[in-house]
Amino acid sequence: MAQLAASTALAPALRAPADPERRAMLVFIVPAVIYLLLLSVFPFIYSVYLSLHDAKLTQMARKKFVGFENYVDLLTDPLFLKSIQNTAVLTVGSIALEVILAFFCAKVFLSLKENRTGQVMRSMAILPMMITPICVGLIFGYILNPTLGIANYLLSGVGIDGPSWFGDPAWALPTVIAINVWQWTPFMMLLMLAGLVSIPSSLYEAAELEGAKWHHVARWIELPAIRDVILIGIILRVIDNLKLFDIVYVTTRGGRSDATELVTFFTYRQQFQFFKVGYGSAAAVIILLISILVTTIAVKYLRRMQK
Amino acid sequence: MTNQNVGFKLLAAAFITFIFTAPILWMVLSAFKTINDIYAIPPVWIPDFTYLDNFKLLLSENWEFLLNSVIVTLGATALCMIFALPAAFGLVNFRFRGQEFLADWILSTRMMPPIAAAVPIFIVFNTLGMLDTLPALILVYAGFNLPFAVWVSMSFFRNIPKEVIEAARVEGCTWFQTFRLVALPLAKSGIATVATFVFIFAWNELLLSLFLTSREAKTFPVVISSFSTVTKTYWELISAATIIQILPPVIFTLLMQRHIVSGLTMGAVKN
Numbered sequence: 001m002a003q004l005a006a007s008t009a010l011a012p013a014l015r016a017p018a019d020p021e022r023r024a025m026l027v028f029i030v031p032a033v034i035y036l037l038l039l040s041v042f043p044f045i046y047s048v049y050l051s052l053h054d055a056k057l058t059q060m061a062r063k064k065f066v067g068f069e070n071y072v073d074l075l076t077d078p079l080f081l082k083s084i085q086n087t088a089v090l091t092v093g094s095i096a097l098e099v100i101l102a103f104f105c106a107k108v109f110l111s112l113k114e115n116r117t118g119q120v121m122r123s124m125a126i127l128p129m130m131i132t133p134i135c136v137g138l139i140f141g142y143i144l145n146p147t148l149g150i151a152n153y154l155l156s157g158v159g160i161d162g163p164s165w166f167g168d169p170a171w172a173l174p175t176v177i178a179i180n181v182w183q184w185t186p187f188m189m190l191l192m193l194a195g196l197v198s199i200p201s202s203l204y205e206a207a208e209l210e211g212a213k214w215h216h217v218a219r220w221i222e223l224p225a226i227r228d229v230i231l232i233g234i235i236l237r238v239i240d241n242l243k244l245f246d247i248v249y250v251t252t253r254g255g256r257s258d259a260t261e262l263v264t265f266f267t268y269r270q271q272f273q274f275f276k277v278g279y280g281s282a283a284a285v286i287i288l289l290i291s292i293l294v295t296t297i298a299v300k301y302l303r304r305m306q307k
Numbered sequence: 308m309t310n311q312n313v314g315f316k317l318l319a320a321a322f323i324t325f326i327f328t329a330p331i332l333w334m335v336l337s338a339f340k341t342i343n344d345i346y347a348i349p350p351v352w353i354p355d356f357t358y359l360d361n362f363k364l365l366l367s368e369n370w371e372f373l374l375n376s377v378i379v380t381l382g383a384t385a386l387c388m389i390f391a392l393p394a395a396f397g398l399v400n401f402r403f404r405g406q407e408f409l410a411d412w413i414l415s416t417r418m419m420p421p422i423a424a425a426v427p428i429f430i431v432f433n434t435l436g437m438l439d440t441l442p443a444l445i446l447v448y449a450g451f452n453l454p455f456a457v458w459v460s461m462s463f464f465r466n467i468p469k470e471v472i473e474a475a476r477v478e479g480c481t482w483f484q485t486f487r488l489v490a491l492p493l494a495k496s497g498i499a500t501v502a503t504f505v506f507i508f509a510w511n512e513l514l515l516s517l518f519l520t521s522r523e524a525k526t527f528p529v530v531i532s533s534f535s536t537v538t539k540t541y542w543e544l545i546s547a548a549t550i551i552q553i554l555p556p557v558i559f560t561l562l563m564q565r566h567i568v569s570g571l572t573m574g575a576v577k578n
Contacts, residue, residue, distance in 0.1 A: 021401075024482035028397030032390045032453060033409070039450040040416040043424035050426065060430070108319045117317060121324040123564050128327050130556040130567070132511040134528050135549045138535065139334045142542060148346050150333060186327060190568045194576050229576050236572065243420040246513045250532050264422045264514075272518050277426045284423040295418040299411045305575035 044288060051282035057275035070282035080283060082258055083266040086173060090262065091241040094180040095234055101181065102188035103218075109189070110196050126186040133183070133246035140179045141166070141251045166252045169259035176260050179247055184237060191233045195226030232305060235298040242291050263287050331553070337546040338362070345542050361547035369530050373551065376527040379441055379516075380509045383448035387505050390449070391456035392498065396486050398457070399464040400472055410461065414573065417454035421514055429518055439524045444516060448509040455508070455573065456501050462574035463497030464490060500566045507559050527552055 051070050055063035074080050105125070112118025128136065144151050144165040152162030165175045199221060207217050245264040252260040267287065270280035337345055338361055339354035366373070398410050428447060429438070437443040467490060475485040491498070513528040520529060531548045534541040560567065569577050 020481075025397060025401050025403060028393040028401070028482065028486070029409075032394035032413070032457060035390055035450055035453055036413060036416050039424065039428075039447075039453075040419055043427035046427035046430075047423060057426070057429075105323050108316060108323060111316050112313075112320055115313065115317070118320055121320045123561055125320075125324045125327045126564060126567070127331060127557060127560055129571075130507060130511075130560045131331070131553045132513075132528060132556060134513050134532050135334075135553050138531070138545050138549060139330050141535065141540075142334060142337070142545070143330055148348065148542070150350055153348055153350060182327070182330070187571060191572070191576055194568050229572075232572050232575050239418045243422070245422065249513070249517075250535055264420060267422050268425070268514070268518075271426050281426055284426070287420055288423040291418055291420055291423075292415075295415045298418060299415050302414065302573050302575045303407075303411060305572075 044285075047281045047284050047288070050278055051285050053278045055276075055278040055281075057271065057277045060277075063278065066278070070279050071286075073279065074282050074286070079258055079261060080263075080266055083261040083263045086259075086261055087242065087244075087263045089173060090177055090180065090244065091238055093174075093177045094184070094241060095237050097177070097181045098185045098188045098237065099230060099234070101185045102192055105185065105189040106192035106196055110193060113197065126190060128183045128185075129187045131183070134250050136179060136183050137247040137250040140175075140182075144175065166260075172252050172259035176247060176252065179251075180241070180244070183247075184240075188230075188233050188237075191229045192226050195229040196222060199225045228301075228305065232301060235294070235301060238294050239291060239298060242287065242294070334546050334549050337542065338550050340543070340546075342543050345546075361543045362551075365544050365547045365551075369527075369548075372525050372530045373527050375441060375524055376510065379444045379448060379524075379526055380506055382441070382445040383452065383509045384502055384506045386445060386449035387452045387456050388498070388502055391453055391460055391501075392491070393486065395457045395460035396464050396490055399461050400482075400485075400490075410458070413454050414458050415454075417458070417573070421451060425515075425518055428515075432519060438519060439521045441524050443519055444524060444526065447515050447519065448512060451512075451515070452505045452508050456505055458573050459501050459504070459570060460494070460498065462569075463494040463501070466497070467493045500563065500570065503559060503563060504566075504570045507556050510555055 050063075052065060052067060053063040054066045054069070109118060109122045109125075112122075143149050146152060146162070146164045146167070149162075151165070155162040163171045165171050203221050204217065207221060212220075243264060244262055245268065248260050248262055248265050249268075253265075263283065264287070267280050267283040270276045270283060274280075336352075336354055339356050339358050340351055341358065341360075344351040344354065394413075398406065398413075432438050432443045435443075471489060471493070472485060475489045476482075480488065511528070512526075513532060516524075516526040516529050517532070520526065527548070531545060531552060534545045534548065563570075569575075
């Protein structure tokens with residue numbers, strides 16, 4: 001495991017504390033490494049251990065070794081499979097929409113980059129992404145509330161009978177995706193702007209002289225320039241979506257017929273509502289394995305970009 | 308660009324800005340409405356901004372949780388930076404085997420979903436008798452932000468010319484002196500940026516506080532989430548609390564927008 005190997009990488013430094021150079025390394029780096037080992041490697045090993053047991057959070061002393069039974073149960077648990085499916089739909093759906101919408105938003109603000117009003121509007125349009133996620137959930141819980149929400153009031157004004165956004169199983173997941181897209185499109189847009197401003201204007205002028213249409217420009221000039229930043233954005237957003245919890249926690253709480261049950265939420269409920277920590281830990285281990293996979297790719301790209 | 312073209316672009320920009328700000332604004336307006344006005348259909352568009360009862364009610368019962376949030380966030384930020392800065396400095400300036408690997412590993416821990424560590428952390432703090440205490444939250448929040456702080460601080464330390472560090476060493480500075488007297492002052496603004504990010508991340512956190520606290524040490528986000536129950540949702544309290552809760556991130560976004568992209572991409576993308 002990558003985590004375990006980290007401690008062996010430090011072994012030479014640990015062996016020779018007498019040398020002042022090495023002592024400095026110890027004092028500077030080791031505390032942070034130990035901190036992170038305690039917070040990531042230890043919980044991981046402990047989760048694996050728990051996942052092989054039938055254990056209740058309220059009666060930890062009476063846990064019983066059951067081997068891989070939790071994993072077998074989990075992979076045949078319709079709710080868990082549903083939560084994986086929902087998480088996949090959420091991740092793919094949100095990111096696809098974010099990339100497309102962000103591209104158009106970025107184009108608009110790029111063309112206004114010298115315009116004072118445009119700059120002010122851009123700084124306001126990026127507000128959603130740093131706002132506390134539970135507040136984002138509640139803001140939309142309020143707007144989309146079937147009885148007092150303004151969304152359905154406005155819809156009724158044009159003769160549409162608005163659905164119960166979070167209550168209707170058909171609408172719940174799309175609604176959560178829409179909220180997610182609302183919060184994170186500005187991030188993707190800023191990423192793309194960072195890539196787009198690096199395109200020299202001579203390229204645009206040359207394209208214009210050649211009589212290129214807008215989609216030629218997008219395909220042959222703009223997309224190549226922002227490919228790397230889009231990739232980084234997508235990787236980071238995949239990782240974010242695997243962790244998504246807050247928005248669902250304050251809006252649907254899993255939803256009727258589990259329409260918005262996500263892996264994080266599933267795990268949270270098993271562990272802290274039903275106290276089934278063995279079962280929940282098995283789910284946690286599976287989430288971790290998935291995110292280690294994504295992370296390996298992510299780290300490679302982030303390192304390459306930083307240089 | 309022709310004037311007409313600019314006009315059209317501004318209109319499009321205004322539309323985009325409206326989409327991304329109007330929902331926030333709508334919640335903000337409701338904080339100044341009476342309960343009746345919140346439930347009124349058709350809606351009350353402009354409230355009486357002198358009506359502050361929602362804030363009074365909210366803070367009279369929950370000010371200590373807001374204080375918890377402030378203490379935990381500040382404490383976690385400070386603790387996180389104390390561990391992160393020397394590590395980042397060391398990872399940039401020391402030469403040792405496995406250096407790149409160690410840095411990558413630190414970054415990879417950033418990606419770990421907190422829920423995967425939840426039960427072990429819970430059990431440890433339970434054993435230590437530290438559940439529902441502020442120090443437990445500070446320790447956990449600092450730890451979860453450590454990878455971010457190390458990695459992004461590294462990019463700022465890397466910007467300091469190698470010659471400057473070497474000169475300090477040749478002059479007889481110990482590594483500690485080089486760090487404190489040379490590197491820290493030169494990376495000052497970068498460090499401030501990192502610390503502000505950590506502050507916002509800790510401020511916004513819900514999940515960890517949700518299971519590590521129950522009564523005394525609840526943070527403000529946990530309190531806000533408790534206003535929405537299965538039977539009743541207290542929108543008047545939620546809207547007032549939302550204003551207070553989102554104020555730091557909003558100010559942060561407006562002031563630090565130049566750094567947001569590079570911060571959120573771990574320094575991979577520069578503005």
